Amino acid sequence: xxxxxxxxxxxxxxxxxxxxxxxxxxxxxxxxxxxxxxxxxxxxxxxxxxxxxxxxxxxxxxxxxxxxxxxxxxxxxxxxxxxxxxxxxxxxxxxxxxxxxxxxxxxxxxxxx
Amino acid sequence: xxxxxxxxxxxxxxxxxxxxxxxxxxxxxxxxxxxxxxxxxxxxxxxxxxxxxxxxxxxxxxxxxxxxxxxxxxxxxxxxxxxxxxxxxxxxxxxxxxxxxxxxxxxxxxxxxxxxxxxxxxxxxxxxxxxxxxxxxxxxxxxxxxxxxxxxxxxxxxxxxxxxxxxxxxxxxxxxxxxxxxxxxxxxxxxxxxxxxxxxxxxxxxxxxxxxxxxxxxxxxxxxxxxxxxxxxxxxxxxxxxxxxxxxxxxxxxxxxxxxxxxxxxxxxxxxxxxxxxxxxxxxxxxxxxxxxxxxxxxxxxxxxxxxxxxxxxxxxxxxxxxxxxxxxxxxxxxxxxxxxxxxxxxxxxxxxxxxxxxxxxxxxxxxxxxxxxxxxxxxxxxxxxxxxxxxxxxxxxxxxxxxxxxxxxxxxxxxxxxxxxxxxxxxxxxxxxxxxxxxxxxxxxxxxxxxxxxxxxxxxxxxxxxxxxxxxxxxxxxxxxxxxxxxxxxxxxxxxxxxxxxxxxxxxx
Numbered sequence: 001x002x003x004x005x006x007x008x009x010x011x012x013x014x015x016x017x018x019x020x021x022x023x024x025x026x027x028x029x030x031x032x033x034x035x036x037x038x039x040x041x042x043x044x045x046x047x048x049x050x051x052x053x054x055x056x057x058x059x060x061x062x063x064x065x066x067x068x069x070x071x072x073x074x075x076x077x078x079x080x081x082x083x084x085x086x087x088x089x090x091x092x093x094x095x096x097x098x099x100x101x102x103x104x105x106x107x108x109x110x111x112x113x
Numbered sequence: 114x115x116x117x118x119x120x121x122x123x124x125x126x127x128x129x130x131x132x133x134x135x136x137x138x139x140x141x142x143x144x145x146x147x148x149x150x151x152x153x154x155x156x157x158x159x160x161x162x163x164x165x166x167x168x169x170x171x172x173x174x175x176x177x178x179x180x181x182x183x184x185x186x187x188x189x190x191x192x193x194x195x196x197x198x199x200x201x202x203x204x205x206x207x208x209x210x211x212x213x214x215x216x217x218x219x220x221x222x223x224x225x226x227x228x229x230x231x232x233x234x235x236x237x238x239x240x241x242x243x244x245x246x247x248x249x250x251x252x253x254x255x256x257x258x259x260x261x262x263x264x265x266x267x268x269x270x271x272x273x274x275x276x277x278x279x280x281x282x283x284x285x286x287x288x289x290x291x292x293x294x295x296x297x298x299x300x301x302x303x304x305x306x307x308x309x310x311x312x313x314x315x316x317x318x319x320x321x322x323x324x325x326x327x328x329x330x331x332x333x334x335x336x337x338x339x340x341x342x343x344x345x346x347x348x349x350x351x352x353x354x355x356x357x358x359x360x361x362x363x364x365x366x367x368x369x370x371x372x373x374x375x376x377x378x379x380x381x382x383x384x385x386x387x388x389x390x391x392x393x394x395x396x397x398x399x400x401x402x403x404x405x406x407x408x409x410x411x412x413x414x415x416x417x418x419x420x421x422x423x424x425x426x427x428x429x430x431x432x433x434x435x436x437x438x439x440x441x442x443x444x445x446x447x448x449x450x451x452x453x454x455x456x457x458x459x460x461x462x463x464x465x466x467x468x469x470x471x472x473x474x475x476x477x478x479x480x481x482x483x484x485x486x487x488x489x490x491x492x493x494x495x496x497x498x499x500x501x502x503x504x505x506x507x508x509x510x511x512x513x514x515x516x517x518x519x520x521x522x523x524x525x526x527x528x529x530x531x532x533x534x535x536x537x538x539x540x541x542x543x544x545x546x547x548x549x550x551x552x553x554x555x556x557x558x559x560x561x562x563x564x565x566x567x568x569x570x571x572x573x574x575x576x577x578x579x580x581x582x583x584x585x586x587x588x589x590x591x592x593x594x595x596x597x598x599x600x601x602x603x604x605x606x607x608x609x610x611x612x613x614x615x616x617x618x619x620x621x622x623x
Contacts, residue, residue, distance in 0.1 A: 013607050013610065013611075015607070015610040015611040015613075015614050016606070016607060016610040018610075018614055019610050019613055019614050024614070024617075027617060027618075028617065031617070035202050035203075038198075039198075039199075039202055039203070042195065042198050043355075046191075046192075046195050046351070046355060047348065047351065049351075050188070050344075050347045050348050050351045051344075051348065053337035053338065053347070054337075054338075054341070054344030054347050054348065059337065060336050060337075064318060065318040065321065065322060066318065066321040066322045066324075066325055066335065067317070067318060067321045067335075068335060070184055070335075070337050071184070071321075071335070074184075074187055074191055075393070077191045077194070077195055078194060078389050078392070078393055080195075081194055081195055081198055081385060082385065082386065082389060084198055085197075085198070085201060085381070085382050085385050088201060088202070088378075089378070089379070089382055092375075092378060099617060099618040099619065100618075102614075102618055103618045103620050106614075106618075106620065
């Protein structure tokens with residue numbers, strides 16, 4: 001019981017206060033909205049290749065001439081990587097702006113000392 | 114050994130020594146020694162990452178694998194590239210924002226516990242040693258073949274060169290050796306691929322059609338399943354490749370050489386393009402070698418296929434191109450081992466000596482001296498180990514390094530950044546469970562025990578069926594971190610608030 005009471009009394013630190021501001025929460029939200037689905041997607045896309053080549057022969061079918069689907073899917077992994085990197089580079093400038101705003105707020109309040 | 118190869122070889126040695134000479138003048142402080150002063154630009158660091166990452170195993174190993182096993186050899190190329198998405202999305206920016214010289218710095222931004230730092234240093238050193246032995250043994254064997262000199266002499270040459278770069282030029286020399294190597298490697302690969310493609314009338318469809326009949330494998334050459342027949346083993350290997358990169362100490366260290374998270378991000382972008390283009394081109398190297406050198410000749414030169422690319426160069430461009438490719442392979446090895454020495458030294462000198470033994474109370478001069486002694490120590494130890502490990506299977510050492518990196522380092526990185534409850538006990542148990550499970554599982558795997566004599570280190574039946582244990586050991590690393598945290602129950606939310614803020618904004622006290 002004693003412990004719980006003590007916790008309530010302790011004043012919040014500057015870092016605890018800043019991460020509870022709307023701006024910071026928005027930054028985390030936006031990052032999460034982009035990074036979580038992208039990470040899930042690329043891991044699924046990636047592991048689909050060895051899973052399909054190991055357990056099925058679906059990718060052995062020819063796609064273009066003598067190039068079969070395994071190669072197409074393999075090359076698609078490269079395209080997927082470059083595309084996600086490019087999208088992230090664009091998205092991240094938004095994150096940077098938000099992050100800069102939060103930091104500015106933090107410094108303005110004199111919390112940086 | 115012909116004159117061209119000697120001249121090219123000496124050119125590389127001379128130019129890297131000149132770089133080291135100028136770099137030495139700029140290597141006075143610990144910060145300059147470990148991070149080149151943190152002043153690299155995005156494209157410079159991107160090239161350096163590529164130079165640090167694309168080892169002889171990538172250049173010679175994958176070309177040989179594709180030449181001998183077709184599609185299955187290409188699996189490595191895919192895994193090694195997609196891994197950069199993990200680096201970009203999860204690791205690079207927080208690492209830059211929280212760390213200073215080492216991975217342990219970053220984890221300690223949250224915990225400030227000697228034990229955590231010690232275990233992080235231990236895992237770094239373990240990975241570096243396995244990776245280093247693999248590189249040096251591979252280098253020795255390769256240079257022995259390329260230049261026709263004794264194994265011990267080959268190891269010694271590479272060893273002495275890497276020691277000079279790191280000892281005198283620190284991260285500045287290492288980075289520029291890596292940048293130059295990346296440019297040379299790309300040039301060699303593009304030229305060979307271009308000639309290969311020209312032989313197929315610049316028609317990729319024709320190339321595939323011809324490959325159907327060009328090798329003893331026939332149509333199977335273009336299908337998956339020639340080399341990897343055990344589904345779980347394939348998936349486990351792919352797990353190690355995609356998750357391991359983000360935990361490799363020498364790659365992580367590269368993110369401290371740039372000034373902020375934005376530059377760290379753009380260096381990953383550059384690296385992804387360079388590394389990706391390179392790995393796409395491994396198809397041409399492999400197909401070309403299979404078609405124009407032939408698997409019989411490739412295996413005759415080296416059983417693992419490591420000579421496929423140099424032999425292909427000889428067929429396509431005669432002695433000159435072969436000499437160029439051999440020199441590039443030499444530069445490739447130098448760049449990778451230098452990066453490894455530096456990251457090993459940082460764990461010894463900065464983490465163990467500077468922070469744990471001296472508790473951070475250490476002068477600038479002492480830090481630099483410690484870093485140099487540690488570099489020398491790491492270099493000598495690796496050379497000695499490599500001399501005794503001549504007959505070790507290199508591929509298994511590399512995959513073990515990736516596996517430990519993914520099992521011991523990645524879980525702790527992810528938890529440190531994202532998990533509010535994570536604590537000191539969790540950090541230690543995450544790293545130790547990942548590290549020990551990877552080591553134990555590999556030591557009872559088919560890579561170590563084989564019923565046929567000579568196929569592995571010991572004769573006997575493997576207890577664990579998979580050659581790469583990542584599919585078990587990575588989850589064990591995460592599980593260890595979870596259980597350690599939940600069972601010990603202590604949590605510092607205040608510190609986490611600070612880490613969360615700093616990791617996401619790059620804020621640093623002035």
